[in-house]
Amino acid sequence: MKVYIIGVGLIGGSMALDIKKIYSEVTIFGIDANEEFLEKALELNLIHQKATIETISEADFVILAIPVDVALVILPKILDVVTEKTLVLDVGSTKFPICEVVENHLNRRNFMATHPIAGTEFSGPTAAIENLFQDKTNIICEVEKTAFKLQEKGLELFKKLGMRIRYMEAKSHDKHIAYVSHLSHISSFMLGKTVIEKEKDERDIFDMAGSGFESTVRLAKSSPAMWTPIFNQNKKHVVNSLEEYILNLTKFKEYIENNDLESVFNEMKNTNRIKEILK
């Protein structure tokens, strides 16, 4: 079996690791715009060998784990050269734009749009870890547009990775993911920015930071190269979510300013429901 991983970072590299464990007779080919990443991926045994896009027609799986703006350019080119047996997967955090870009491609049926809800705040091949996908959710969009045999092939891979599957419409995915993922990243980045700006001359103030700050600001370590095109592609929903968030923060600030402690209390009390929701 031949698996091509395009983008040997956190997600691509972690998938490579698991696929090597799952399938005994597999060769993992790595493709990456960053030559250092490729060398590192070889050194870390994430991939068996480097490859170029020209040889991709022989692939069983092509896994596209690159920034979502680049994916829009690369995916049609890959679909141009694949054969019947090849399943091309993307794993990006936005789904409507990528589905749209290949909507009328002759080989649309070779493509499956997926979003594994898995990751860490780290990036690059050194961030790759085993079992990253175990017990995580994978969202598949427009599954009916993938050839039936290739659907089966994809689902078998995800099952072996330990993932549970949810099917969603691409537009609906992008709207909801803005709230449960993209907004968290921005709230975390801007929290980090606000605190760094304030405390820039007093580095040891961070000694005062407890585990609370640390977990809230964790996502501010994420890769800007990965997240910039995500926010851009999902602009409408991200901007909406940010406007609602800013409005809620402003109201909460006003309750504090006006000594309306009952409202301050109730806002928090009502949000405590998140305990049950996340269970």
Added chain:
Amino acid sequence: MKVYIIGVGLIGGSMALDIKKIYSEVTIFGIDANEEFLEKALELNLIHQKATIETISEADFVILAIPVDVALVILPKILDVVTEKTLVLDVGSTKFPICEVVENHLNRRNFMATHPIAGTEFSGPTAAIENLFQDKTNIICEVEKTAFKLQEKGLELFKKLGMRIRYMEAKSHDKHIAYVSHLSHISSFMLGKTVIEKEKDERDIFDMAGSGFESTVRLAKSSPAMWTPIFNQNKKHVVNSLEEYILNLTKFKEYIENNDLESVFNEMKNTNRIKEILK
């Protein structure tokens, strides 16, 4: 040795657990406005027996681990009845108001204002855990106002709990803690609120939430009874931090709206420094 814990919740209960391990001949007395909490604390072996404030004059340590508004009322009453050997500690998240309220108390020297930077998002006696304070920072304010012998007594306890000590001015503590702790709590609560409001009719959307959302929203599980008076007591700094946070979010939103991807990227890139800072 007699230790009185006023407020047998997360912090008071966890201190009780460690103190029982550290000192072999100790009796832990529990006081709490909530009778159920007291019963639970007995059942969980956090405390040896229930007590009332009247017998407190015999105490070696009195640890005040209650909401910061109640602490302002209770602390002077305790200082009214203590004897020379008693060290009264508070563990609240604001330090200026409590220092101010006992500034001219005849027994001010029996009091030490502390803030152990330790906790979890849970509350109540069932949240108490061992070793919560190990390797954590404890901020002590206005230490020179505590009697020298009682300073030693307090420091010995903190050393045995495994804490490192930092001394700060109360006003300075309150300003900086607004940024590295209080703001994180509000950003987390409002993130939770924004997502719950949006998704209220679609509970299974939370299946889409990954570990990123979970860690960013973790603090939204915290106790409103504990946090409402903290935000109120630290109003000025909390409001300032919120205004800066809202401004940063608004600017980021505008960069996205205006397709200014270079600024979106740079904002995140600059904030990535948080990796090194938190090391």
